[in-house]
Amino acid sequence: MADTKLPSDTFCILPWIHLSTRPDGSMRVCCTANASAVGATNDKVHGGRVGIVKMEDGKPANLNVSDLDSAWNNTYYRSVRKMMMEGEKPASCLKCYKEEAAGHRSKRQWETEYWLRNGVNLDELVAETYEDGSTTSKLRYIDIRMGTKCQLGCVMCSPHDSSGWVKDWKQLYPQITNESLKQTMVWENKGREFGASYNWHKDNDLFWEQFYRQVPYMLQLYFAGGESTVINEHYEILDKVIEMGYADKLELRYNSNGIELPDRLLEQWKHFKKVRFHYSVDSIHDMNDYIRYPSKWDHTNAQFHRLDKDTSNNVEVTIACAVNALNIYYIPDFLKWKLTQNFHKINMWPFGAGGINYHFVYWPGHLNVKVLPDSFIDKCEEHYDEFIEWWKENWRLGVPSWHKNNPKCTYENWLDDSYGIKRLKGMLSFARSEDWSRRLPEFREYLTKLDNMRGTDFRKTFPEMAFLMDEDTSNRD
Numbered sequence: 001m002a003d004t005k006l007p008s009d010t011f012c013i014l015p016w017i018h019l020s021t022r023p024d025g026s027m028r029v030c031c032t033a034n035a036s037a038v039g040a041t042n043d044k045v046h047g048g049r050v051g052i053v054k055m056e057d058g059k060p061a062n063l064n065v066s067d068l069d070s071a072w073n074n075t076y077y078r079s080v081r082k083m084m085m086e087g088e089k090p091a092s093c094l095k096c097y098k099e100e101a102a103g104h105r106s107k108r109q110w111e112t113e114y115w116l117r118n119g120v121n122l123d124e125l126v127a128e129t130y131e132d133g134s135t136t137s138k139l140r141y142i143d144i145r146m147g148t149k150c151q152l153g154c155v156m157c158s159p160h161d162s163s164g165w166v167k168d169w170k171q172l173y174p175q176i177t178n179e180s181l182k183q184t185m186v187w188e189n190k191g192r193e194f195g196a197s198y199n200w201h202k203d204n205d206l207f208w209e210q211f212y213r214q215v216p217y218m219l220q221l222y223f224a225g226g227e228s229t230v231i232n233e234h235y236e237i238l239d240k241v242i243e244m245g246y247a248d249k250l251e252l253r254y255n256s257n258g259i260e261l262p263d264r265l266l267e268q269w270k271h272f273k274k275v276r277f278h279y280s281v282d283s284i285h286d287m288n289d290y291i292r293y294p295s296k297w298d299h300t301n302a303q304f305h306r307l308d309k310d311t312s313n314n315v316e317v318t319i320a321c322a323v324n325a326l327n328i329y330y331i332p333d334f335l336k337w338k339l340t341q342n343f344h345k346i347n348m349w350p351f352g353a354g355g356i357n358y359h360f361v362y363w364p365g366h367l368n369v370k371v372l373p374d375s376f377i378d379k380c381e382e383h384y385d386e387f388i389e390w391w392k393e394n395w396r397l398g399v400p401s402w403h404k405n406n407p408k409c410t411y412e413n414w415l416d417d418s419y420g421i422k423r424l425k426g427m428l429s430f431a432r433s434e435d436w437s438r439r440l441p442e443f444r445e446y447l448t449k450l451d452n453m454r455g456t457d458f459r460k461t462f463p464e465m466a467f468l469m470d471e472d473t474s475n476r477d
Contacts, residue, residue: 004116007126008087012096012108013115015080016125016135017219019053019072020143023161023226024191025063025200027053027071029080031143031224032107032362033092039365040436042183051092053077065195068210069137078133085129095362102433104426105418107359115141119219138217143224146201146234148191150227151259154292155450156324156361159187161225168453175449181442184364201233215246224255229265238268247271255280255320257292258303270312278320278357279307279346283327284337290461291326293454308343317346323427324361325443328369329380329464331358331424332387339397347398349409353420354398355391358427366442369431372468377431379464384428388421444469 012030020028033051053061054076061071071077080090089097096106116122120140128136150162159165169187176182191198201207221237228234241247251274258279269275281300282291289295307317319338323331335355338347347356361367372380395414396404403409414420447458448469459466 004122006112006122007085010087010089010093010097011084011112012093013112013120013122013125014108014141015077015084016129017115017120017138017140018143019068019139020222021063021145022052023145023148024196024198026196027061027063027066027068029053029077029090029092030107030111032095032359040370040434040438042180042365060194060196062194062196062200063204063207064197064200067206068139068214072137072139073134080133081129081135082133085133098433099360099430102426102430103422104360104430105423115219137214139214140217141220141222142211142214142218143222144211144237145224145226146228146231147198148226149231150225150257151230152227152257152292152295154322155290155326155447156322156364156367158185158364160191163226168450171453172449176445178442178445180439181366181445184366184442212240212244215241215244215250218246218250220251220253222253222255225257227257227259228254229256229258229260229262235264235268238271242268242271248273251276254278257295258307259295259299261303261306266311269315272314275311275315277307277311277315277317279304279317280320280322282322282324283330283334286461287327287330290456290458291322291324293456304341304343304346308346311345315345318352319347319356321356321358322361323358323369324367325369325371326367326458326462326465328372328427328431329376329383330462331356331427332383336387336390339391339394344400348400349395349398349403349414350417350419353414353417353423354395355420355424357419358423360427360430364442364446365436366439366446368436368439369427370434370436371439371443372431373437374432376465376468377428380431381428384424388424391421440468 014030018030020031020033022028028051053071053074055061055066056075061074061076080092083090093108096108099106100109125135148159148161148163150164153162153164153168157165159169169185173182173185173187176185221241223234241250248271250272252269252272253276255278258281280292282288285297288300289297311317321327321331321334327334338356339354348354360369365371395411399409450456451458459469
């Protein structure tokens with residue numbers, strides 16, 4: 001990306017090549033576009049449903065009532081492209097711009113860099129873009145989410161994305177007393193608003209006709225949650241693409257809890273050009289079990305080793321860590337654990353500097369790292385600095401044996417890696433960039449009530465953070 005002249009400083013490649021679905025059938029510019037609406041309060045500065053593709057009447061474009069082809073070049077999508085070409089910042093995309101301003105490498109940056117190096121010609125994209133922002137109907141990269149079926153009820157998730165949350169939500173929501181928390185936890189019409197349905201992918205002949213028509217143009221197919229590995233249609237898609245003869249030209253990408261990795265899936269993967277499996281794990285031992293409730297660390301750990309040893313050579317495994325208020329202090333401990341596991345293919349250097357991959361939790365806002373007081377971020381920084389000194393001495397632990405003779409594999413290059421120490425420090429800068437501490441009362445009520453329901457214990461699991469449940473930390477400083 002640094003070597004390529006982009007049309008503007010605000011340009012992102014995704015609105016030209018990519019469309020993302022929600023589990024209820026809504027369509028988005030990308031999977032993180034609507035995170036910009038989450039802030040220190042629940043006020044939607046840019047209106048509700050920021051990032052959701054709108055139909056001409058302003059209602060969400062949903063695959064239950066709309067279609068893939070018409071959404072691609074509707075007024076909303078065209079306006080996002082046009083703004084980016086002119087150097088403006090669409091409201092959908094403020095998340096990335098804010099992360100960059102805080103020194104963190106954003107999805108806009110790494111996705112654009114990746115695709116310009118892997119099969120997408122920028123000059124062609126620009127040439128195919130009309131003055132009104134419309135472009136050719138060639139989807140190179142689709143994010144497909146087929147309902148909410150999932151085995152977990154992660155603390156930063158909800159029934160909007162996981163069936164594993166439904167039972168707990170029904171118990172939790174009536175108990176909430178904090179009005180802001182109640183607004184955050186609303187589940188409008190049980191996910192059936194504006195024609196939405198978590199079964200949008202079933203009996204939807206028009207979508208599947210349009211989808212398979214796009215397969216010859218596709219470079220990547222991305223599956224996320226719910227949990228694709230327990231959804232039958234996911235396996236049917238892979239079989240169909242293999243049957244069509246395009247598997248060896250197509251890259252698969254997953255965000256997955258990794259609980260189920262059937263032999264059938266590992267066999268299907270062998271047919272594809274590449275598989276990028278982002279294993280969603282957020283910490284180690286009881287901390288991960290708490291965050292990704294009710295997962296069990298022994299099984300999580302076993303799946304790490306299965307992914308490392310039992311997958312074919314075309315499979316690249318990375319750790320997708322959702323950085324939030326509960327785990328940001330403990331990231332160095334997670335990193336040290338990973339680096340001492342002697343993995344062969346999981347986040348090996350240079351990818352993520354041999355560490356792990358990170359993305360920030362924006363919803364719910366009370367679990368975003370910006371809620372934490374500066375005094376605690378100072379404590380995090382001390383912990384990070386201690387780890388960084390250890391990492392500098394042990395950086396080769398993240399270098400696979402097959403890469404050690406690469407002349408580019410030097411300490412200097414590792415030290416300068418934008419995904420390594422720089423990004424680690426950028427997380428703390430991002431945590432300090434805005435003060436969301438007014439949401440700490442929501443944080444306390446939410447975790448207290450979850451603990452009572454689930455039999456978990458926040459104070460015991462995260463001892464360095466226990467004081468947040470007691471002390472008046474409403475002031476940032």
